[in-house]
Amino acid sequence: MWMVLGERLSEGHLLYVDVIDDTGALSAGVFTGLHLLFGRSEIAYLLLGKIFVLFQIYYWNSTLIKYRVFDENTYLPAIVMAALFHFSFDLMYLSPTLLGSTFLLLAFGQLFSHTVLQKESSESTLLIGIYGGLATGFHWNFVFFLPFLIFTGLSISSFTVRQLFLAIMGFLLPILLILVFYFWNDGLEQALQVWPIVFTYPNYGYQPYLSWLAPGVFPLVLALAGYFIGSFFRGATINQQKQRQLILIWLLFSAGLFFLVKNTASYQLVIFLPAMSYFITQFFLYFNWTLLLRPAFFGLVLALPIWGMNYWQERTKVDATYFVTAPIEKDPFIQKGLMVLEENPSPYLTHSLDGPFLNFHMSASYLKQEKNLQQKAQVFQMIRRQQPQQVYDKEGLFKALLEELPALKEFYNEDKPGRYSKK
Helix, strand or coil, rough: CCCHHHHHHHHCECCCCCCCCCCHHHHHHHHHHHHHHEEEEEEEHHHHHHHHHHHHHHHHHHHHHCCCCCCCCCHHHHHHHHHHHHHHHHHCCCCCHHHHHHHHHHHHHHHHHHHHHCCCCCHHHHHHHHHHHCCCCCCCHHHHHHHHHHHHHHHCCCCHHHHHHHHHHHHHHHHHHHHHHHHHHHCCCHHHHHHHHHHHCCCCCCHHHHHHHHHHHHHHHHHHHHHHHHCCCCCHHHHHHHHHHHHHHHHHHHHHCCCCCCHHHHHHHHHHHHHHHHHHHHHHHHHHCHHHHHHHHHHHHHHHHHHHHHHHHCCCCCCCCCCCCCCCCCCCCCCCCEEEECCCHHHHCCCEEEEEEEHHHHHHHHHHHCCCHHHHHHHHHHHHCCCCEEEEECCCHHHHHHCCCCCHHHEEEEEECCCCCCC
């Protein structure tokens, strides 16, 4: 769907104004650039995703070494984190969550610097906010981490009022620049009408939470064991205690984030990986029973990726709404594209988006809400300007829209139930 979005925006359309979707504005810009460079290339998404994965692994391990999080310098966190990225195939593909979490990790690293330096650093404080704001621009749900930055800054990093103000202003700066972009493109008013729906439309589950338990129970047990060993059976410096508190609060906010997330899928779990790698590393460093360490290590590094690959291959038969595999033949009568107003987006495998509504669940919430005359005129203009050649409408949303805006009826015929074509 992100490929479809990038393809549509590369034609000159504007997200939230011409295309209704919940993707972050900065992520949409990345997907647009990818389409302009590579077209619908799955390899491009995979390779760029792996570059971000490698950067996260390198940066996180370097941060742990730089701020003496463990008593010894070790590359074990990098190995563990690389193994955890193989928990699911989509953790390594480019996604708004992967893009945003990279900048959250950069902000997290700056917070670590405040646990060690013990002095006021305006540059570091400003960077914490800017990185957090950029993460939110890539994935809107990461706005939930603004309270995390404020809380940990005050309680653990001992922010002054000046530092707190700098962090908040840095956080708002990327978002204000996005607003300025929409203002320049005459789309600010409509974008501000659509943005709240990103957080308010109903949740829909691509995958049940329990489906993550089978491949995730083993690393979860290792992380819990590492937490108890590191917290109760191992001494720590004051700085290390602060760092452990930061990581624990990060985990709590990451879990709380899932109350905001609308589409539950395994790629959303990427924000847990730095903290998980920290606690699992504690297990391997501090646990003294050698007979158990070796099978645990090889189980994590070798068995987890193999098991995960086979497990998700089997899940394709169960999570049908997540894995788009329906064989759709290209309709020769549709020259340009179509608009799918139903849950199954498989027609986009062979056709491009030709219309304003991409995210079905968000679009349904947008179309069903009460509208004033101006908002009705905006919806009419969206359809009138783009005029999709073909509309798939099993759920009856487009039919209801035609009844709400009768002037659109002169442009469309209903060929058969749930399928409309432009006159």
